[in-house]
Amino acid sequence: MITWGGPIWLYLWLAGMAGGAYFAAFLVDRFMGGTQKALLRLATYVGLPFAVIGVLLLIVDLGVPIRFWHLLVQFDVVSAMSLGTWILFVWVGAAVIMGILWNADRFISIEGARPAFALITNVLSWIAFIFAALLMTYTGVLLASSNQPLWAGTVLLPCLFVASAVSTGVAAVLITAIVRRDETISRRTIARLTEADAVVIVIEMAILISFAIWLGVSAMGGAAEGLKILTIGALAPAFWVGVVLLALLIPLGLELRSWGKEIRGRATWLAVVVPSVCVLLGGLTLRAVIVVGGQM
Amino acid sequence: MAKAALVDFSKCTGCRGCQVACKSWNDHLAEETQNEGTYENPPELSASTWTRIEFYEFGNNGEVQWYFRKAQCMHCTNASCEAVCPSGAISHQGGVVIIDQDICIGCGYCVMACPFDAVHNEPPRGTARKCWFCMDRVSNGYEPACVSTCPTGAIKFGERAELLTIAHARVNSLKSNGHPNARLYGENEMGGLQWLYIIDGRPSEFGLPESPQLATHALASQWVGGIITAGVLAAIPFWLLFRRRRELEESSRVGGE
Numbered sequence: 001m002i003t004w005g006g007p008i009w010l011y012l013w014l015a016g017m018a019g020g021a022y023f024a025a026f027l028v029d030r031f032m033g034g035t036q037k038a039l040l041r042l043a044t045y046v047g048l049p050f051a052v053i054g055v056l057l058l059i060v061d062l063g064v065p066i067r068f069w070h071l072l073v074q075f076d077v078v079s080a081m082s083l084g085t086w087i088l089f090v091w092v093g094a095a096v097i098m099g100i101l102w103n104a105d106r107f108i109s110i111e112g113a114r115p116a117f118a119l120i121t122n123v124l125s126w127i128a129f130i131f132a133a134l135l136m137t138y139t140g141v142l143l144a145s146s147n148q149p150l151w152a153g154t155v156l157l158p159c160l161f162v163a164s165a166v167s168t169g170v171a172a173v174l175i176t177a178i179v180r181r182d183e184t185i186s187r188r189t190i191a192r193l194t195e196a197d198a199v200v201i202v203i204e205m206a207i208l209i210s211f212a213i214w215l216g217v218s219a220m221g222g223a224a225e226g227l228k229i230l231t232i233g234a235l236a237p238a239f240w241v242g243v244v245l246l247a248l249l250i251p252l253g254l255e256l257r258s259w260g261k262e263i264r265g266r267a268t269w270l271a272v273v274v275p276s277v278c279v280l281l282g283g284l285t286l287r288a289v290i291v292v293g294g295q296m
Numbered sequence: 297m298a299k300a301a302l303v304d305f306s307k308c309t310g311c312r313g314c315q316v317a318c319k320s321w322n323d324h325l326a327e328e329t330q331n332e333g334t335y336e337n338p339p340e341l342s343a344s345t346w347t348r349i350e351f352y353e354f355g356n357n358g359e360v361q362w363y364f365r366k367a368q369c370m371h372c373t374n375a376s377c378e379a380v381c382p383s384g385a386i387s388h389q390g391g392v393v394i395i396d397q398d399i400c401i402g403c404g405y406c407v408m409a410c411p412f413d414a415v416h417n418e419p420p421r422g423t424a425r426k427c428w429f430c431m432d433r434v435s436n437g438y439e440p441a442c443v444s445t446c447p448t449g450a451i452k453f454g455e456r457a458e459l460l461t462i463a464h465a466r467v468n469s470l471k472s473n474g475h476p477n478a479r480l481y482g483e484n485e486m487g488g489l490q491w492l493y494i495i496d497g498r499p500s501e502f503g504l505p506e507s508p509q510l511a512t513h514a515l516a517s518q519w520v521g522g523i524i525t526a527g528v529l530a531a532i533p534f535w536l537l538f539r540r541r542r543e544l545e546e547s548s549r550v551g552g553e
Contacts, residue, residue: 003404031538063402063422070383082382137522144518146408158522199533
């Protein structure tokens, strides 16, 4: 019987993507000397609705949705779900406040308070960065701290979900920037982000291979059977097409093809949009096959 | 002193009186099931089937051996369900693991965490439900319903320490009477179970995990693994690609001046 169904894997995908988008944009901005604030804002605005929709899905999926507030009167560091609720709460809170402060001058005059606003958003951006990393990790720990062999047979599931979260987060930011024709984000930054995603995918592939090998030799009863369900069992078509091809090989091939080149005009679609769409669909499939496969 | 139950599979006839007694005492309706070629029914534990007899058969020296195992919540001392519960609904009361039905939110995390697949939260109630060791009976000096109905004495109820003494004696007796694989399951597993089993073979032959683990036993390494991955991704590719690009842009600007 499947206890955790569609709302859960959708939630894990959305929450991971929200954290990954912010995580990547924050790093780009910091490493570029604070010159990529537009990218950071875009990632925040992309991630925020994802996180909120994810939370709504989680609430709807509860056996007794009206009691969701019980999560907010309990703090338990050993329960990944309890800790994750607070991580999500803090990240969404920081993102909302940053969004308000970034747009405050549209509604009120903040001339005198500008330095204070800048200081507060700077502190909040660091808090949001730390909690974005925790948010990505939590989506994997939630599953791994269980007794389902596919999830708990190794400690690599959080690593896999973190890599996938960064890849899907970058993909979501890239698609949004291209579709909105956002001129504040330079073509160079977009090109380097696709290169960064290619490297993330290589790391994700290495983790996935290690995850599979570890499952195969895991001492936990049922772990090898879990691997078989993914690779040669009922979920094999979704795993090989959805995860291996869509999330990894196709986007990696397209991104390597445009490595080191400036991306302009029609080439943008093949070099950025198509691989990003593949990454998003592949990331969703990864969550689906892992969540469902763990309960088979 | 903690109460416990001891099941001696060598005495169980698979009559399933315990199943009926559990359903009856806890006001659980029968489930509509399909005949799958065995009298083992219902096919699995659920939110309204808190105990059931599982049928096992395997070869032993050219003979087919039949065994029956009474499955239910094992009431672990180190309970995974309690460890992962995000709402604080699950607690121990005198060794018995209880789910507070007024606090449970029905998230299903305990269902995923239980190594014995003994917790379920199907509709219409939505909350997680399982064997509660008939706390209403036990607190009034009675045995759990399943124990009181067992016609062969396969289930004994009492103080855990006393049951362990009985169990060890019974295992020794079985071993010296042609059952060299007889063993006690539950004395130390998960910090000690309140349901103790005398089995004649490997735990996995009776559908039991060989070495059940607390769901949160690797929690620290899981968090650390995720954070390290985030750190590696921050360095490769982001630091390498974007820091280098900034330095290149700065050096070309200085060179141009």
